[in-house]
Amino acid sequence: xxxxxxxxxxxxxxxxFVEPEGKLYVEGAEKIKPLWQKITAFAKQKNIRVxxxxxxxxxxxDELSDDPDFVNTFPQHCMANTPGAEYVNETQPENAVxxxxxxxxxxxxxxxxxxxxxxxxxxxxxxxxxxxTDNILQILSPETVVVxxxxxxxxxxxxxxxxxxxxxxxxxxxxxxxxxPNIPLPFEEWEKxxxxxxxxxxxxxxx
Numbered sequence: 001x002x003x004x005x006x007x008x009x010x011x012x013x014x015x016x017f018v019e020p021e022g023k024l025y026v027e028g029a030e031k032i033k034p035l036w037q038k039i040t041a042f043a044k045q046k047n048i049r050v051x052x053x054x055x056x057x058x059x060x061x062d063e064l065s066d067d068p069d070f071v072n073t074f075p076q077h078c079m080a081n082t083p084g085a086e087y088v089n090e091t092q093p094e095n096a097v098x099x100x101x102x103x104x105x106x107x108x109x110x111x112x113x114x115x116x117x118x119x120x121x122x123x124x125x126x127x128x129x130x131x132x133t134d135n136i137l138q139i140l141s142p143e144t145v146v147v148x149x150x151x152x153x154x155x156x157x158x159x160x161x162x163x164x165x166x167x168x169x170x171x172x173x174x175x176x177x178x179x180x181p182n183i184p185l186p187f188e189e190w191e192k193x194x195x196x197x198x199x200x201x202x203x204x205x206x207x
Contacts, residue, residue: 005142005143006143006144006207007049007050007142008039008048008049008051008145009050009147010036012053012054012149013149014084015086016084017078017151018032018088019088022077026178026179026180032175032176036088037090039091039148040090044094049116049117051119051137052087052093053155054119055120056100057078057122058079058080058122063123063124064077091149093117096114096116097110097117099130099133101120101122102122108139119132119136124155124158125155125162126155126159137163137167143167143169144170146171146173147160147171147172148177150177151179152186153179153186154183156172157186157190160172160190169196170193170194170195171197172196172197175200
């Protein structure tokens with residue numbers, strides 16, 4: 001691995017969120033795809049480990065509703081084994097070790113040697129939505145985590161808040177995130193937690 005104490009954290013850059021035809025399209029998210037591609041290539045070039053989280057739902061999921069409020073519940077999206085649950089091409093994890101939230105997993109020995117890890121989740125918060133997330137993070141034991149993806153005020157926020165309690169330094173790439181409407185933005189809260197925000201082009205100077 002490259003910098004053992006640094007990992008990237010790619011939040012839910014999936015077809016249903018990013019592509020205009022997606023089931024829970026985040027307006028403008030597709031415009032970030034070229035930057036996500038650069039970030040993905042940068043991680044590969046520098047041999048930086050990437051944890052890739054993904055919504056992965058079945059019809060009975062608590063997050064889904066036929067009458068969604070678009071704050072706590074949403075229409076069906078990122079359904080298991082559908083194209084909408086796949087990552088967009090720009091962030092597609094290569095040779096990933098995958099952890100499903102609903103399967104017993106004894107592949108933790110593969111974590112240390114994997115550059116890409118996929119954590120599928122059935123909740124906004126990856127630390128709630130997959131029982132293995134904490135184990136994986138403990139094995140990786142990073143000091144710095146660089147976060148990007150969608151959506152700023154739901155799943156990215158949960159990842160940032162959860163990571164800030166568990167690692168020394170959290171950096172959010174402010175030009176590589178996108179929010180949903182009608183939900184408050186978390187930037188003030190992040191500042192209180194000591195989370196740093198910066199553009200991707202400035203990342204190399206601080207890591």
